Amino acid sequence: STSSPLRIFAALGHQMIQRSTESTDCNGLYQDLTSIHELDISTARLNDFYTSPVSASSGKPKRKRVISSVQRQVANIRERKRMFSLNEAFDRLRRKVPTFAYEKRLSRIETLRLAIVYISFMTDILENN
DNA sequence: TAGGCCATCTGGTCCT
């Protein structure tokens, strides 16, 4: 139907295309996220703390956590996994927002901005029907 | 070559 929301959205600019569904994540850039299990956790010592000289806000001495190198490695892997899942969510969102005939995939910030516009557009359609 | 984008590391803070 020519009045479908997607067609109306497409009419705002160029012809809208269905974006390919190929996964753009990884590309071999991620390190092995399973390697967390291979770290020798048994050698990790407990956290050490030292007292920083000043705490401007509270006046109380701040306790800073100092972690071992093994704990740092484990934390890095966790962070990589977290960012990986974040990027998976971005990929899902990318596939949901209609785009024009770009040769280039949307960046994360472009994906967010286009999603905002798209949601607003759809909301307007619903409210005016 | 500059700027944009991204992956990764890191330390701080919040929360369980």
Place this chain on the structure above:
DNA sequence: AGGACCAGATGGCCTA
């Protein structure tokens, strides 16, 4: 205590 989340820093890759 430790995991989740976050933001800053850094370096690599790509494109105009």
